[in-house]
Amino acid sequence: MNTINPLREILKEKKTLHSNRGMNLENDINLSNQYYIDTNQAYIYKKPTPIKIVKVDYPTKINKVNKIKIKEAYFESPSTTDYNGLYSGKYIDFEAKETNNKSYFPLENIHLHQIKHLRNILNNGGICFLIVRFNEYNKTYLLFASDFFNFIDNNERKSIPYDYFKEKGYEIEEKFSPRLDYLKIIKKYMEVNYGKEEK
């Protein structure tokens, strides 16, 4: 009765691994960024989370608190993206999101302020993109902001189909180290786009 089906066990384990990895896009990116720093390839880092402070307690002799304590605050809707930094002097900026959806990436994941932010970067010659992980397939794509804007500026729908990522995006290789080698795509992109153009 308690016989163990080895195949089932393996599949269960895979499922767990799969789910864990799906929930750790941020972690994978942070590890990759640290790898790029350690190997002197790029310096890309996570920005602090924007928080709206409502009430604070200032240090006083009476309460013996020696630093300002925030007593009431709320998460603000982000006006920029999660990550930025530089590679070879170039400004790099991106937002990372995962979705459990099988066939599309819902646009409600990206705020209007973030879209404005990405447009500003593009207008000023920066490199910006989205990193989107489809947990169901455990596949992670890099979609350049220009392709992202091409889609949202020419479509009414509130989501981007998975097929659009497969067609226009670049699948990011998952390795032991760096976990998500998105810089490899950026390096190629810069060779192709800036190799000649730059003064």
Added chain:
Amino acid sequence: MNTINPLREILKEKKTLHSNRGMNLENDINLSNQYYIDTNQAYIYKKPTPIKIVKVDYPTKINKVNKIKIKEAYFESPSTTDYNGLYSGKYIDFEAKETNNKSYFPLENIHLHQIKHLRNILNNGGICFLIVRFNEYNKTYLLFASDFFNFIDNNERKSIPYDYFKEKGYEIEEKFSPRLDYLKIIKKYMEVNYGKEEK
């Protein structure tokens, strides 16, 4: 008895203006950054303040709160600088400080993590600097990170003399708009340093 001394009034007014301006370096920079955005010259912005969250209240049906409330949090020592962004694709990063000191800028104003951050940027080909306002003279200087490091790496003292800013720094012009035209210095710097070098 109540005669007004016009000279005294003028001097009093000047003093007030002077103090106001001295306390508003951040405001002057924010206005300048907005001017650069509006005139499509550059996109440079303030990062959120890093905050360490200790306790939160999650939304429940009982307390009728529909968003996460942060109940206890503290300001974190900044690990990066206040401002970053891009000009003509190049990564730009700086920290802005003011001092009431007449003859030097105390180095305790810049944290160790921020110094590491600036070194990372410099190593990856970015443009980074300090903007320091000496309130006493109402003069604001831009000091490139390379000159900043030249000083701290070769000196034991815990402050940078005002004379070093006058010698190695660049005084930032104060105007009506933009209030602090630091980008003018960056543009010249890029012409001189990257005009030929870049591929």
